Amino acid sequence: MDMNEIKEIFFQECEEQLAELESGLLKLNDGDRDPETVNAVFRAVHSIKGGAGAFGLDDLVSFAHVFETTLDCVRSNKLEPTPDVLKVMLKSADVLADLVSASRDGGGVDESRSRGLVKELEALAHGELPSSSAHEAPKPAPKAAPAPAPVAKAETPKPTDDSGFQPIPFSFDGFGEDEEPAIEGSVYEVSFKPRRELYSKGNEAALLLRDLSRLGEMSINCDTDALPPLDKMDPEASYFGWKISIRTTKSEDDIRAVFEFAEWDCDLEVKLAEEASSDEELPMVPVPFDLSILDDSSGGEEEKGAEQGVSEETVAAAVSAAETASNVSRAARAVEKKESAAAAAAAQNNAAAAAAAAGQTIRVDLDRVDRLINLVGELVINQAMLSQSVIENDATGTSAVNMGLEELQQLTREIQDSVMAIRAQPVKPVFQRMSRIVREVADMVGKSIRLVTEGENTEVDKTVIDKIAEPLTHMIRNAVDHGIESPEKREAAGKDPEGTIKLTAKHRSGRILIELADDGAGINRERVRQKAIDNDIIAADANLSDDEIDNLIFMAGFSTADKISDISGRGVGMDVVKRSIQALGGRISISSRPGYGSTFTMSLPLTLAVLDGMVVTVAGQTLVVPLTAIVETLQPEAAAIHSFGANQRLISIRNSFCPLVDVGRVLNYRATQANPVEGVALLVESEGGGQRALMVDAIQGQRQVVIKSLEANYTHVPGIAAATILGDGRVALILDVDAVVAASRGQSMKPEMSLAATG
Amino acid sequence: MSSFAVKNLVQADRKLIAFRIGDQEFCVNIMSVREIRGWTQATPLPHAPAYVMGVINLRGAVLPIIDLSARLGMKDAEPTARHVIIVAQMKTKVVGLLVEAVSDILTITEENIQPVPEVSSDLERQYARGILAIDKRMICMIELDALFPDQESEAA
Structure with missing residues (x-):
């Protein structure tokens, strides 16, 4: 596999991350305050940044970095994700997508736009920082939540022109960053207590400790409290635990990696200890190895250090839950220690649900699928021919051959359906693209519009998906530009100043139905009629029903906007949309209620094959x-x-x-x-x-x-x-x-x- | 032109498939032949040249059938169950050539190929690439790509 292939995979993953990012931001926009959603958004940007760093895509890295920093403020509750904040973030997601495609296909990006957004993002990160650090100051230990503050201070002021910025190599475990300050020689407190399984699997605690000692300077205390009197001792049981204090330049993950193979069979805790420098701030002298005191707090309302530790670890647990199975168990265990058993069960359930939702996928070259579909098509024809010739030679239809043929027929039909299902894709990516268009066009025309999508998991053949994007874009633009009224007009009409466009997909009798409904003014039939008469489409005295008038907008050369705008009405109109829908073997119709909006309904075949x-x-x-x-x-x-x-x-x-x-x-x-x-x-x-x-x-x-x-x-x-x-x-x-x-x-x-x- | 063609054939030991149309024998390079199958009724194509008999289903692919007899300027074929279709690859396309029967597989060397004599007809000069004399038979070697010049084979 050469570099280009790896890069291609990276870009494919970027697409997925971008989709994740956008849907996460939209969820936040809808008022979702689930920390996992914030984490998912953060993770998406972080992964893009990491991958881009590995490939030396500096523009991408620097923008992603600023974005990530601001997102981190949201993640650590320093920045409230208000609609205004999210608007900037959604725009940033768009720019990030542009940067990704620019890195992939070459070509430029609107630099003024990205620079403007960088400033806005920085402002967001900074605007909140002073107050949050002030909030932090009286607390004794700034250590436990160090990541957002130092990163923001050190790097955000000069991200775009900071060519010296060294991207962090791509790492899936990078989300633990919070706990690892980049200062050399941090001290970690490791508590390690093997269970008997560790020994029964042939692992040796001494070897693990020796490995650990290679990471840095360490001191070990053996905890022998659990050791029973000799006569009560079970020779195969595990009684010892170790408390290790290690000063190392490595990260917590490196420490955990030492115990990687034993982690299931021991109780392991790795924590960042207080450094000597913090002593002066601390009113009390830290007692070595007393974790509950050492692991103190930064942010918040909690008074006891131990409790703060819980919330920290819970967040960490949530971040990593979806990552790997081992992380899942670790997270669950961390929670379990300090919270009730019920909470642990819930965390485990969540993790399981996340894993189930993700499902397992493989990437397959489309050509291979097409070849398979082709072959199955031939199989179906062949099977039909065979049946026909058997029936011709055997009129009774009871022979074993006939029975076998019937089963064969059923099987081939099932194979055909399953193969077609391979090509079927959810319409989600297209719908997501539409939300960006709504945002941009609404911004341009100064309207406030919300796009609601429904049934985005409805599946349809990939070729259909590729081809509906264009007509749909056109229709969305029309809906934003012409369909929804300006906020003032809406308010005057007693409607919510924010317009709503609803995009729905569903299956109906072997076809896919896509509905685009706006709650705008509906079709102005008088104007459409006048326009049609002006353009010689209908006679001046033609007697048309409301429905017929509505459908006039599909006629060639029809544009109702009085002034031709930048967005729609470039001389091509709904007739082009209708033609491209028809070319796909689809139909389109419109229904409209004056004052309440219009609904376009497209019915398309599930496949073009x-x-x-x-x-x-x-x-x-x-x-x-x-x-x-x-x-x-x-x-x-x-x-x-x-x-x-x-x-x-x-x-x-x-x-x-x-x-x-x-x-x-x-x-x-x-x-x-x-x-x-x-x-x-x-x-x-x-x-x-x-x-x-x-x-x-x-x-x-x-x-x-x-x-x-x-x-x-x-x-x-x-x-x-x-x-x-x-x-x-x-x-x-x-x-x-x-x-x-x-x-x-x-x-x-x-x-x-x-x-x-x-x- | 013919001498140029013969020069192009400098290549030892090539295999050819020989077939019959009417009372004449022709051959094509075996490397361009994909398979040989029996005649099945073709679906005629509208607005097609007379020598295009229509299309048949070749295991799911739509295969155009060329009446080679008509294409070579002889009388139109009247296909029977004994006729065969030579499925041949021409550039990127696959076509079926209707012939009366496949007669032989020939292994020849360069010396067997004689240049095409000077004849008045353009058609023969267009497709004939050489003449073979084998066992007192005369077999005309056909250049398939020449039968379907670019405007036809690449128009689509």
Whole structure:
């Protein structure tokens, strides 16, 4: 594995950390004050900083460092995470994401922005520091919570231009930093009491102590209080404990590492002891090895040192709980010692829950998954073919072969479902991106808007996720810019000045439904109507229902904002959104209540590898028409067909005339036009919005087909979107409805619709 | 042009697959042949050249079938169950070539290949890369990439 690969992994992890960071900050924004949330946020930034340091990404490191420092103030309760503070933090998260992608792909970042944020972050860290250190001062020992203060003092004043800043090498255990001041030769108090298991597993306390002695200068006291009289002694039991005082430059984790293999079988405590220098501040002389006095407090309300120790350790325990199993046990044990058994159980439960939530994942190259999906697709077709030929040869359907085949069929279907599930991803990352867009756009237009997301764990095929981001971004911008009113207007209307946009995803009958609802003013139908008349989209005297007016915004060249703003209304509008949704085989609709807001509903297929199609026959050939394009099907009557000009024909449907297109003719399957009365008409809606009646000979049925590329081994075929393989093993072509309609309008057929193909 | 082609063939011991179309024999480099399979009904493609018979399902991939007889300017094939499809790799694409029968696998050396005689037809000069005389038979060696020039094979 070379450096680039490792770097790539780092960037992938960064993405995850950034997502974690953002969701954590949003949770805090919603009033969550769970210390674990703060810790998760801190951890995310810290990991990015650590990794970036290892790769020498200095910009990233210095920004992450300032960010981390400020977050640490929040973590140690020096800085209240007010909405204003969180606003800065969310912006910082955005800049951090920009810095990460700039480090990955090259390219620059908006330096003025990041510099501004650095200042804001520093101000936050500093603004609170004086008061907090004043708060600390009367307390006798500043030692136990040293990290935030010294770090902030020493480094924040000059982070961006501090090229001499040496990043700390990446370490997963770095969260224990609080307890380790960077001063040389700190004194640690180690209390080590082996249990009998330690000896029964072949470990030797003396060896451990010898290892420990290599870390620095140490003095050992053996605690022999537990030693019973000789006649009562169990030769295999453990009676001794040691209290060690060690002066070392190493960290607490290094000390713990000595006991790494024995840690399950002993009672181990490692604590930072008081240094001589603190003596002058301390009114009382520290008694050596008396941990309850030594481990004193810094911050707070607690009066007894021991209790402060508990809270310190509890936080430490919470930080490390999710990290490793050994840490979990250590944390739990630390709590157990000083708190009740119930608390210990709770901590353990929490840790277990955290571990369960994280789950286990592997990273797999997408190509491999695609290959598997492809193979399974072939398996399904093969299985169908096999069944068909068995049924042909065995009419009774009772033989063992038949039974086996049925089981095989079930198995293949399950395999297919599971394989498809591998590609399925939650929509969460896309939704998270939207929250950033809401923030930025709302800032730009001076509105205050909250984005509420729901169902972000709804899963959908990765290709769909990649492709919905763009239309969704567009719609979100529209909602912020046009949908939600300005705070003044909202207040005048008696609404909360803060607008709400709700983004929901859910599964509905084999499709994914994404809803985007705002609580804004709703669609101004009068204005939309006027605009449509001005733009010659509808006639001035057209009689339209409310619903029809709402849907006018999907027409090409429609933008309702009176002044064209920077954010939306660049001449492309909802028509583009609608087209890209349709290209995905989806539909979009809008419902609006004046004064209460509008809701856009998108319905998308769960995968682009499969398409719902109507299987039809044209001139002896089997074709598949995408179901999303079909509005209705009808059996034309002779009276409804009207010739128009030399060779055009129109069909009258409920008193409107619609051009009739013979698919067989357009695709050159036959030389003359078929008699419409003998066939079936499919009323389709094409890209331009116009309706056409496509003539086919017969409808065979409706089914899901797997999309196969024609381009892979051949070229693009005009009028054909892709191919598929039917149950009998034959190839059937999937009609490109837009291209066929365009051809019927006399335009040359060009590739309009591109489908993700698996062939 | 023909002499240039022959120069390109300086390579000892190459294997070729020989097949029959009508009463003529042709051969292609065995390295470009993926498999040989029986004829199955193809799904015709609209707006395709006459020599493109359509597409078939090759284990899940959509494979275009070329009527080699028509492509080489002879009469259109009327495929029967005895016809075979040579599945061949051309650059990045895989196509099926419809021929009447596969007759032989030939191992030849450079000396066996004779230059294509000067003939008036452009078509023959376009695809023929050499002529082999084996057992009194005349076998024409075809350059597959030349059959499907770039605008077709790379248009997509």
